[in-house]
Amino acid sequence: MPQFRLRRAVATLAALPLLALGAGQAVAAPAPQPPGAAHPAVAAGRVTAIEDQVARTLATALADSALRERVRTATAGSAGPAALTPLAAAAPGASARKLADTTARADREVAAAKGLGGDLGPLLRVQLADRTMRGALDGGAVPLVATAATDEHARTLRAYDTAGRVHVLETARVPERPVYLVDLDTARTLAAGIALLQREFGSQAPTGAQTAAPASATAAAGWWATKITSIQVADDEEPWFKGAAEMFALVTGFGLDGKVRVDSVAMPYLQYDGTLYRPNQILVNWSNYKYNLADVVLMEDDGDTNYLALAQAVAAVLLTIADQGAYIALVNAVLGALPTSWWTDDPDYVESWYTLARTSTGRLDGARGNGFMTVEPYFVQQF
Known part of the structure; x- marks a missing residue:
């Protein structure tokens, strides 16, 4: 199964006492966690534990041949991952009812651990780990169940059988015995996370990060934008035991009022490394910015991202930066705000681009050397 894999950021970078911002500015790295925000390492551990519990419950429930057949059918062919809660709720039998109760509770706990409230609906999914396992599964082999690992360097993976044994x-190597993977519907969590980022940044509007342009910002005829015509992240090995990534970007600059502005942009299509995507997506609306330069930080939700902690950490650092009448690069401020675990254990930070201009066109290589995008100016005509 294709896999999105990222190179680790250099651990010493996160340990640097100061990251230069330019123009005499500096920011501490990493920023302390704001009050009330769940520590990302704790949140990640909690999500992993929840997924592991669901994997074991699903494995034992598959002792029921009828439920096993339902799961096999639901994940067959091009059906892709199947949401566990509705799948179990629609199946008869005590095993299915127990599974439905467990997964419904787990859905709520995962949403809370990611800072997204208590209920986003079905989040946990099941899928066959590799398509080469389909033949054995269709032939009657009883599958194992594991969780989609967040550590792409893992050498072993824990799976459960129908008796709950490890x-x-x-x-x-791909196992000969079929394996189901339990993972998150990151497209759903990403959409909710982007909405949360916008709300959190917007709540700082009187004194800091901006998310809504003043009414006068947009010219009657339309506005200039930067459009992504293609984008790709670095190629790497493709392990069988992980699912696709979900990406988003933080675009930073100074708003029309001279205060730091942060816009979050969802990129749910950007799932696999070594794949060139052609989204024709608007990345920057220049009518929202005071200067003709902005910065971009590309991030991944690999299942563990706590959006509330991210938004609060980034906003807390950017609030300290004042407009000095000239463009100031803000990438390092965002990176300095990222919790330490996102540099050392998890691939949440992917790539960054400095000084993206309104006139930028063509291929732009990322500062980290982990990806590139091609862009072009684009005028959005107003009706």
Whole structure:
């Protein structure tokens, strides 16, 4: 199965006492966690524990041959991952009812752990780990169940059988026995996370991060934008035991009022490394910015991202930066706000681009060397 994999950021970068911002500005790195925000490492551990519990419950429930057949059918062919809660709720039997109760509770707990409130609906999914396992599964083999690992360097993976026993699988090769993976519907969590980021940044509007342009910002005839015509992240190995990534970008600059502005842009299509995507997506609305330069930080939700902690950490740092009458690069401020765990354990930070201009066109390589995008100016005509 294709896999999105990212190179680790250099651990010492996160340990630097100061990251230069330019123009005499500096920001501490990493920023302390704001009050009330769940520590990302704790949140990530909680999500992993929830997924593991669901994997074991699903594995034991698959002792019921009728439920096993339902799951096999639901994940067959091009059906892709199946949401677990509705799948279990529609199946008869005590095992299915227990599974439905467990997954419904787990859906709420995962949403809370990611800072997204208590209920986003079905979040946990099941899918066959690799399409080469389909033949054995269709032939009657009883599958194991594991969680989609967040550590792409993992050498082993823990899976469960129908008796709840643990099996240790080597990640270097695809197992002969079929394996179901339990993971998150990150498209759903990403959409909710982007909405949360916008709300959190917007709540700082009187004194800091902006998300809504003044009414006078947009010219009657329309506005200039930067459009992504293509984008790709670095190629790497493709392990069988992980699902696709979900990406988003933070665009930063100074708003028309001279205060720092942050806009979050969802990129749910950007799932696999080594794949060139052609989204024709608007990245920057220049009518919202005072200067003709902005910065972009590309991030990944690999299942563990706590959006509330991210928004609060970034906003807390950017609030300290004042407009000095000239463009100031803000990428380092955003990176300095990222919690330490996002530099050392998890691939949440992907790439960054400095000084993206309204006139930028063509290929732009990322500062980290982990990806590139091609862009062009684009005028959005007003009706």
